[in-house]
Amino acid sequence: MNKIHKSNTGAVPKKTDAPAKKSPQPFGLVRGTRDILPIDQSYWRKLYEEAEGLCDAYGLERIETPVLEETGLFVRGVGKGTEIVEKEMFSFETAGGDNVTMRPEATASICRAYIYHGMWNQPQPVKLWYWSPMFRHERPQSGRYREFWQFGAEILGEEDAVIDAQLALISWRFLKDLGIDAAVRINSIGTPECRANYKNALVAYFRPKRNRLSEDDKKKLLKNPMRLLDSKDPAVIEMKAEAPQIVDWLDESSKNHFMRVLEYLDEVGVPYQLDPFLVRGLDYYTKTVFELYDNAEEDVNKNALGGGGRYDGLMEILGGRPTPAAGFGMGIDRIVSRLKSMNIAAPQRKIDVFVAQLGEGGRKKALAMFEELRLAGIKSGEAFAKGSIKTQMEFANRAGARWTIIIGQKEVLDGTAIVRDMDAGTQEIVDARKIVQVLQKKMAQVQPESITISTVPPTPAV
RNA sequence: GUGGCCAUGGUGUAGUGGUAACACAGCAGAUUGUGGCUCUGCUAUCACCGGUUCAAAUCCGGUUGGCCACCCCA
Numbered sequence: 001m002n003k004i005h006k007s008n009t010g011a012v013p014k015k016t017d018a019p020a021k022k023s024p025q026p027f028g029l030v031r032g033t034r035d036i037l038p039i040d041q042s043y044w045r046k047l048y049e050e051a052e053g054l055c056d057a058y059g060l061e062r063i064e065t066p067v068l069e070e071t072g073l074f075v076r077g078v079g080k081g082t083e084i085v086e087k088e089m090f091s092f093e094t095a096g097g098d099n100v101t102m103r104p105e106a107t108a109s110i111c112r113a114y115i116y117h118g119m120w121n122q123p124q125p126v127k128l129w130y131w132s133p134m135f136r137h138e139r140p141q142s143g144r145y146r147e148f149w150q151f152g153a154e155i156l157g158e159e160d161a162v163i164d165a166q167l168a169l170i171s172w173r174f175l176k177d178l179g180i181d182a183a184v185r186i187n188s189i190g191t192p193e194c195r196a197n198y199k200n201a202l203v204a205y206f207r208p209k210r211n212r213l214s215e216d217d218k219k220k221l222l223k224n225p226m227r228l229l230d231s232k233d234p235a236v237i238e239m240k241a242e243a244p245q246i247v248d249w250l251d252e253s254s255k256n257h258f259m260r261v262l263e264y265l266d267e268v269g270v271p272y273q274l275d276p277f278l279v280r281g282l283d284y285y286t287k288t289v290f291e292l293y294d295n296a297e298e299d300v301n302k303n304a305l306g307g308g309g310r311y312d313g314l315m316e317i318l319g320g321r322p323t324p325a326a327g328f329g330m331g332i333d334r335i336v337s338r339l340k341s342m343n344i345a346a347p348q349r350k351i352d353v354f355v356a357q358l359g360e361g362g363r364k365k366a367l368a369m370f371e372e373l374r375l376a377g378i379k380s381g382e383a384f385a386k387g388s389i390k391t392q393m394e395f396a397n398r399a400g401a402r403w404t405i406i407i408g409q410k411e412v413l414d415g416t417a418i419v420r421d422m423d424a425g426t427q428e429i430v431d432a433r434k435i436v437q438v439l440q441k442k443m444a445q446v447q448p449e450s451i452t453i454s455t456v457p458p459t460p461a462v
Numbered sequence: 463g464u465g466g467c468c469a470u471g472g473u474g475u476a477g478u479g480g481u482a483a484c485a486c487a488g489c490a491g492a493u494u495g496u497g498g499c500u501c502u503g504c505u506a507u508c509a510c511c512g513g514u515u516c517a518a519a520u521c522c523g524g525u526u527g528g529c530c531a532c533c534c535c536a
Contacts, residue, residue, distance in 0.1 A: 028527075083534050087463075105536085134536080139463080142530065150536060216533070232532075281535060291536095304536065331536030358495055393497035401497095408495055422497070 032138070032146025042346035043336045048131060050177055051151045055129040058170055060153050063128040065109040067135070071099040077108030077318055079283025081224060088136040090146075102135040107284070107311065107327055108318065110154045115320035124157035125325075131332070143303045143334045152308070152329035156315075159324035161257045164288040164310055165264030171292055171306050171328045172270050178335065179344045182305065183271050186290040187278035188258035189226075190250045192313065198249035199225050205243050212239070229277040245276040254287055261288055280307060284314040288326065294338060305338065306330035351381040352443060354396035358389055358408035365407045369417070369435060376436045378443070396422065402446065403439065407432075 029035070036044060055062070071091050078085050090102040103109055110128060113119070119126045131151045138144060153170060155163045168184050175182040189195055202225045210218060212235050213228075220227045228236060229243075250258065265272050272290075280289045289309035293302070308328025315323035339346070353373060357366035363384060373380045383395045389406070396404040406418040406427075417435055419442075420427035430438045 031527085088534080136535080138534070140528090141532095144535075148536065152536095227534090230534095306536065329536060334536060356496080362495095388494090389496050391497095395497085397497040404497080406496070410495085418496090420496075425497090427496085 030146075032140040034145065034147075040336065042348055043339055044332070046339075046346040047151070047178065047332060047335060050174060051129070051131060054170060054174055054177070055153060058127070058153075058166070060127045060129040060155075063110060063113065063130055064132065065103070065106070065113055065130070067102050067133070068100045069103055069109055069112065071101040073108050073112055073318070074101055074104060077111065077284060077314060078105065082281060082283055084136060084281070088138050090135045090137055103132075104136045105134055105282070106130050106132060106150060106152055106329065107154060107282075107314070110327075111156070111315050111318050111320065111325070114156050114323070115315065115318060120157065120321060120323065125163065126156045127153070128156070129153040143331070143337065145333060149332035150329045151332055152306075152327060154325060154327035156325040157323050159312060161260035161288075162264055164257075164261045164326050165268070165270075167308055167326055167328050168261075168265060168272070168290050169268055169270050171308060171330060174330060175292060175294075175305060175335070178339060179342070180305070180335070180338060181295045182292050183273055183295050184265070184290050184292055185275040185278055186261070186265075186272050186288065187246065187275050188250060188254055188261075188287050189246055189279060189285060189289055189309075190254040191286055194249050194251050194254060195226075195246070198244065198246050201244045201249065202226065202228070206239070209239055226279040227281075229279055240277060243277075246279075247276055257287055280309060284311040284317070285309045286312045290328075292330070296342070297338075303331070303334055305334050349379075351379045351399050351401050352403065353378055353380045353439060354392070354399060354401035354404045355380055355382045356389060356392040356396060356404055356406045357384065358387075358406070359412075361409050361412040362407040365412050365417075365432070366405075369405065369407065369432070372436060373439070376440070378436070378439055403442065405435065 052062075071089070074089060075085055080086075084104050089104055091099065092101075093099055110130070114126060129152065132149065133147050134150050135147055137146055140146060151174075153167060155167060168186065172182055172184055190198070203221060206213070206221055206225065206228060210221060213221065214233055217228055217231055217233060217236060220231075229240060231237070247255075247258075262272070262274075278289055278291060280291075287310040289307070291304040291307035293304055306328055308326070310324070310326040312322075312324040315321065315325060355366050355370045355373070357363040366382070367384060370380055370382050370384075381396065381399045381401055383392050386392050386395070389408075393404065402422055404420045404422055406420060411417050411429075411432070414429075415432050416429050417432045418427050419430055419435075419438060
């Protein structure tokens with residue numbers, strides 16, 4: 001996989017009076033990045049089309065924000081104490097002296113755009129979706145890259161619980177339609193006020209037991225006690241059982257909001273599990289938080305496929321007017337790898353016709369005929385650079401063409417073309433001018449269903 | 463940031479001190495105008511640097527890179 005090693009680019013071994021014939025060393029990949037090769041594109045296309053169809057049906061509009069933002073946006077938006085901001089950002093100073101960061105997530109950017117473009121003047125809520133690469137300087141691991149893709153949605157300017165439920169529904173439905181049996185883990189972390197009270201209770205609970213905590217967890221107890229709740233340390237998991245739960249510390253309005261979210265989810269049939277210890281790593285969340293997990297995944301601790309929640313305070317933190325909002329983000333890379341390991345095939349590009357040519361005259365005609373077929377909407381393949389008919393037939397066969405058109409010198413003179421049926425192994429000579437009609441007729445007879453492929457929009461949810 | 467495992471053609475592997483093997487893929491060919499089968503040939507200075515040895519893919523050290531787990535998250 002990694003044939004190119006950085007060391008190859010390093011010091012050239014001392015070769016006394018060796019001839020200076022050294023080919024340039026090839027480059028490797030920047031750590032944590034990778035190429036998404038043609039062989040994987042069918043999966044990516046499938047996911048993108050699913051996302052687009054779903055968002056379209058739900059009245060969400062596509063937004064694209066810059067990869068680069070002012071560093072301060074994330075420091076304030078995501079939170080100064082978070083892991084992301086503390087040590088995972090790709091930040092640098094530009095030649096002009098600006099401090100910029102390659103976005104580690106989308107929500108802060110989208111709130112910035114909302115404020116910057118005065119979107120509060122639009123009908124509320126503003127419903128947006130994105131599909132973009134994100135960057136975090138973490139150590140690469142399974143399902144974790146430094147450049148990774150997220151598909152997500154944000155609904156801005158509405159506080160009602162129905163929005164939270166709808167977002168959970170859309171993210172769940174996205175996975176469901178792709179064939180992944182997912183469940184929503186959901187919790188409420190209330191307002192900053194009730195959370196502060198809860199944190200005190202948590203600290204009070206854990207402090208007497210602190211000698212049983214690891215060094216890391218001791219730090220968490222001081223700095224961010226809620227993070228203790230998703231520790232994988234068996235001792236902590238055991239202690240957690242008796243620990244206070246945030247639900248008991250929610251104020252009336254948060255509790256009511258949460259109940260309504262759950263009722264909506266019941267109504268619409270989204271399976272969820274209450275997880276009293278689900279907290280999320282970003283500071284901006286309020287009230288509803290949720291994550292999506294694959295039910296078929298054995299390892300419960302395995303990576304989440306997506307997550308989201310409400311962030312009613314974020315807009316104000318970023319200097320906008322108080323605006324309630326909620327959203328989710330899905331890990332495209334993780335979902336693709338899930339689909340692959342589940343052996344869920346993505347549709348491959350198929351061609352109906354292959355255009356083969358012989359000789360310079362045949363090649364000219366074939367070039368033109370290929371274009372004619374394309375304009376007629378007939379999916380075709382070619383290998384004009386190849387001279388041998390045999391090689392071209394091999395290509396036609398491999399590409400799965402149902403028919404191959406052959407144009408050689410003889411056909412050019414006669415104004416004809418050979419149409420070979422690749423399944424039957426038979427062929428006929430037709431008038432070159434009528435090639436489109438002939439093929440369309442054949443296609444209609446043989447595989448009428450193939451014509452409708454890929455023009456069917458994804459089924460709307462629920 | 464911490465720890466464990468690993469590094470052989472494009473891909474997946476065999477080879478544990480004595481001339482680098484196999485499968486698949488790719489390319490070329492089997493009387494120059496026809497595919498799916500078959501056959502033949504070609505495709506690797508064994509990540510890099512150094513050490514031990516008569517001899518290293520194989521042992522040792524370093525470097526680089528990858529994978530996995532923790533941390534955190536998507």
